[in-house]
Amino acid sequence: MDLKSHLSLENLDQNRQLFRKYDVPAPRYTSYPTVPYWCDSPTAEQWYASVERSLQAQDATWSMYVHLPYCETLCTFCGCNTSITKDHKVARPYVDLVLQEFDSHLRRSPRLTQRRLTQIHLGGGTPTFLSAEELHELVSGLYRLAGVKPGQSDFEGAIEIDPRRTTGQQLEVLRRLGFTRVSLGVQDFDPETQRLVNRIQPFEMTAHIVRLARELGYESLNFDLIYGLPKQTATSIRQMMKLTIELSPDRIALYSLARVPWIKPAQKLFRDEDLPEGAAKRELYEIARSELLAAGYREIGMDHFAKPNEALSRAELESRLHRNFMGYTDQRTSVLLGLGVSAISETQDCFTQNEKVLPVYERRVQSGEWTVFRGHRLNEDDLKRRRQILELMTRFEVELEDDAQLADVSEFLSELERDGLIEFDGRILRLKTQGRAFLRNAAMALDSRLRAQAPTTKVFSSSL
């Protein structure tokens, strides 16, 4: 991609005006409808019927996300569903619960055992809160129930790790079980920013885990980084990129800090004057982006980067890029089954989310109840808009359905068009290269549920 044609660091004044103008609360569109708009929850019978329907084709595949909520300490920026404790005795019973939950799904949806499981993703919280033995027990238990053999070539195991709480033993156990992907929580290397977010993680600690993972033969290493954290500046972001490039991860997720203090009170500890906001915040992304492009990474979607030969890059080049609750991915399956507290599942026409409160989730699994606390059955209009928003989020362009939708969307986005950020080519809505920063704003034009009923309370973080 052309470095200069992006909404770049040139014309800063003009760009700052645009960032100010379009900095509004906006969904990240990891689903459509977005979670606050789910309104037609399926019953357990409807949900399992939907799983069976989605896996009807002989060659249908499915993937699994397992949520492991525990962390030893709270990073004050964190927006994830976590349970903070130093008591590691809670881990083993939780492993049992997850396996029990999975077993009950298998009994109610036989096609899960008849179709190929292509990916297990362990996320959190902190999956490496579990000891090496507990990780082994969890993964081998899932394999046994799902009929996966360690090292199977058409299967991918991925884990999110916190370098402060990861041992060589844990990485070794997972590698032996055939895991090939590791995602390291890095966030920022700057000691002052780390202090302000309660996450001290020296560079050498991250470098050590990177070396270990490579020695063990992990194929793909990802870094999670965040822009918009306290005290980040142009200089500190350049340094963060320099150190990142030095460690050469295969993939990078560069997330915008989702600031939702009304949901995550620890974020109230930040001082407003320390936080880069709006235009200043977006500039940090632009700086990081140009450093990464100069180092040979490709920009994928709105906040990911990957080496050109990496799976995410290949998926993008081959128009196979997908987006789900975990963000951009090269894995697209007919069913995503979420296990564990607060985990989200997705079929071809339904979403569900497990209980978000840990003791309630535990009680429900133990008593053999269905663990879901909310969900949504997509109607025809939802299905169309889900497809369109997915297309826009992954390809930066989408073909609108008819002239009526074209008229509606072009009226809604007239300002973005006047500002030269989007264009219409027949019925195709396209983000111009300089408009990529406004992807979430453009996607809102396709979101009829949000447009029909704007939220009356704060539910989404800022669009930039």
Ligand SMILES: C[S@@+](CC[C@H](N)C(=O)[O-])C[C@H]1O[C@@H](n2cnc3c(N)ncnc32)[C@H](O)[C@@H]1O
């Ligand atoms: C479950 S954590 C990763 C594993 C492990 N807990 C760790 O922190 O190293 C998932 C990632 O979500 C991102 N994240 C968490 N809260 C966020 C927020 N409020 N805004 C943007 N990204 C956030 C962080 O980059 C974090 O690494």
Ligand code: SF4
């Ligand atoms: S960022 Fe990771 S380690 Fe920190 S609180 Fe959130 S989930 Fe836990």
